[in-house]
Amino acid sequence: MSGPYVVRGSVSLPEAELMWRFSRSSGPGGQHVNTSDSQVELRFDLARTEALPQVWKERALARLAGRLVDGVVTVRASEHRSQWRNRETAAVRLAALLAEASAPPPKPRRPTRIPRGINERRLRQKKQRSETKRGRSGRDWT
Numbered sequence: 001m002s003g004p005y006v007v008r009g010s011v012s013l014p015e016a017e018l019m020w021r022f023s024r025s026s027g028p029g030g031q032h033v034n035t036s037d038s039q040v041e042l043r044f045d046l047a048r049t050e051a052l053p054q055v056w057k058e059r060a061l062a063r064l065a066g067r068l069v070d071g072v073v074t075v076r077a078s079e080h081r082s083q084w085r086n087r088e089t090a091a092v093r094l095a096a097l098l099a100e101a102s103a104p105p106p107k108p109r110r111p112t113r114i115p116r117g118i119n120e121r122r123l124r125q126k127k128q129r130s131e132t133k134r135g136r137s138g139r140d141w142t
Contacts, residue, residue: 005095007052007102013095014051019043020087025078039078042090044098047071056102063101073097 004012025039046052046060048071064073075097077090 005091007056007095008099011052011056013044013091013098014049017044017049017051018091018094019045022083025086036083038081038083038086039076040083040086040090042075042077042087042094043072044075044094045072046098052098052102059103060098060101064097 004015006012019042021041021043022037023039023041024037046057046064046068049057052060061068061071067073073094075090075094077086077093079089080086
């Protein structure tokens with residue numbers, strides 16, 4: 001495993017709080033796939049962790065409420081043939097998920113007015129298009 005998985009800034013996932021489970025994976029691998037447990041399921045107890053600041057934890061619990069089972073978030077990886085690469089993928093995915101879920105909310109959008117010139121230009125183009133189409137009608141061709 002390569003080092004601590006940084007969520008954001010100096011906050012990282014502690015190795016002791018990560019729960020790993022391995023099982024047989026479908027997909028590429030030939031006969032090898034029938035004998036090796038390459039699929040990885042990584043579980044992280046978000047509700048009980050002390051690794052994240054309280055504000056981040058509350059945000060993540062609220063945003064990931066649909067994904068949590070008893071306060072535990074689960075990430076599964078089985079893209080690679082090697083268990084080690086699937087472990088890396090799952091851990092990076094979990095760190096990215098927690099970083100996104102614990103991010104501060106975006107600043108509210110300040111409503112702006114549409115400049116009058118833009119509106120006038122749009123109406124002028126509509127009128128011009130209308131004149132073009134009206135000129136195509138065959139009623140004046142007698």
